[in-house]
Amino acid sequence: MKNVTLVAALAASVAFSANAMTTEIDTDGDGIASLSEMLVSHPELTEDLFREMDTDGDGFIDDDEMAVANELGMLVDPDIDI
Numbered sequence: 832m833k834n835v836t837l838v839a840a841l842a843a844s845v846a847f848s849a850n851a852m853t854t855e856i857d858t859d860g861d862g863i864a865s866l867s868e869m870l871v872s873h874p875e876l877t878e879d880l881f882r883e884m885d886t887d888g889d890g891f892i893d894d895d896e897m898a899v900a901n902e903l904g905m906l907v908d909p910d911i912d913i
């Protein structure tokens with residue numbers, strides 16, 4: 832039963848992370864973020880960092896890649912004052 836709980840927790844975590852792709856970032860609503868879309872909400876983002884986030888190299892950040900980037904703390908959340 833422990834595994835079931837873990838899977839449920841992971842699923843909840845992924846569902847939460849999927850919200851990382853907000854309409855604030857994905858301004859054209861296609862579900863993925865280009866570098867220029869990312870730069871609107873994350874002006875500190877560099878092209879190098881964008882390429883690191885874009886793990887499948889398609890030139891866009893999708894939900895999964897955004898979630899991983901958030902998990903690794905690659906992006907500074909503009910809503911959080913550090």
Ligand SMILES: [Ca+2]
Pocket residue numbers: 857858859860861862863864865868
């Ligand atoms: Ca987009």
Ligand SMILES: [Ca+2]
Pocket residue numbers: 885886887888889890891892893896
């Ligand atoms: Ca990608």
